[in-house]
Amino acid sequence: MFVHLTSAANAPRIRRSGIRAAGRGVRGVHCFPVLPSYTLTHQWVRELARFGTRGGLVAVHFRLDDAEPVTVRHYGTPGERTTAAEAAGRLAAMEDPRGWEVFLPRSVAAPEVHRLRRPPQVAGWRYFPGAHGRRPCQCDGCRVRGEYGGRRLRERLPHPLDGPPPPTRVLLARLAAAGDPGDSAVLLDLLHWFGLRRRRRGPVAELARLAGHPDPQVRRRLVETVWRWSSPGAAELLDRLADDPHAQVREAVADAREWLAETD
Known part of the structure; x- marks a missing residue:
């Protein structure tokens, strides 16, 4: 038996047609095995409630076959493929299973749903396990x-x-004073402020020279700063950085283009 937490507004649809697979890339259902400890079973309630719900959260209990393929992982880490029975046994045997989750790479059909119940909305941890204090x-x-x-x-x-971030003219003056190629720490700080402006346009021409900076972290931060901009030259600058010799810079460009394609 596993439990999936979702907005109460989804309850009628789940009773009718089950839990829909969701997510970017591999789609599926995040869940956690039902353990003897009520608090551990519903540990994700407070953390998920931070990001907004429609009518609060409901706990959807559903059954899986012992041999059902799932992924078990601690949040923010790569998962390990295993079976539903092995994942439940592994988490039940842990001294502290807080922050762990199980991922089912498919939807859950309505006949597999056992029941829906409304757990206390204050169960579990916020931010991360052990954050209190x-x-x-x-x-x-x-x-x-x-x-x-x-x-x-x-x-x-x-x-x-x-x-508020410094005005653009102040940031450009600091960029000119940094020299060529410029200290990495100073340039990273400047790019941070340019990124915080959250504008759709920016001084691409003045920042373009940083694409040749010897520090790959500066070039990666440049991608993270300009990829949202619609200023003339921004797309060409990303094209140039897409062929960067450093893998992290190329991955940053690929991630930016994937996000832009999904939001178009």
Whole structure:
């Protein structure tokens, strides 16, 4: 028996036609085995609730055959292919299975659904297992825009990079002062601020020379900065970086183009 957490608004559809496979790339259903511990079984409730739900979360219990192929993993790590029975036994034997999940690479049919129930919406952990008692990070990459209590948290724990970015003319002056090729740390900081402007256009001509910088991290950050821009020369700059000798730079261009293709 496994449990899948989803918005309560999906309950009528699930009762009618099962759990639909979702995800980018390999599509499937994220779930967790039903363990003797109620808290561990529903450990993902609070974390998933942070990203918004429609009517709260419901727990969908469904049965799988022992030999059903699944992937078991700790979040953020590559998974290991195994069977449903082996995944449930492995997680049940762990001293601390928090943060683990099972991925079923298919949809769940309606006859496989055992029941739907509404778990307490405060079960489990937030951010990551063991986060309680640690100072939450408020950087632009970690905080969730529009999160409940987010404004009070930013006021209480301001991040050094909070506030509006410097004007473009100031950033360009710093870029000119950095020299050629320029210190990597200074250039990474400048590209960070250019990326935070969240504009659809930017000074592509002035930044294009960084495509030849000897540090591949600078070239990768350049891709992450300009790929959303519609400024003249942005597409040509990505074409140039797509043939970069460093694999991380080429992968950054490929990821950017894949995202752009999906959002068109």
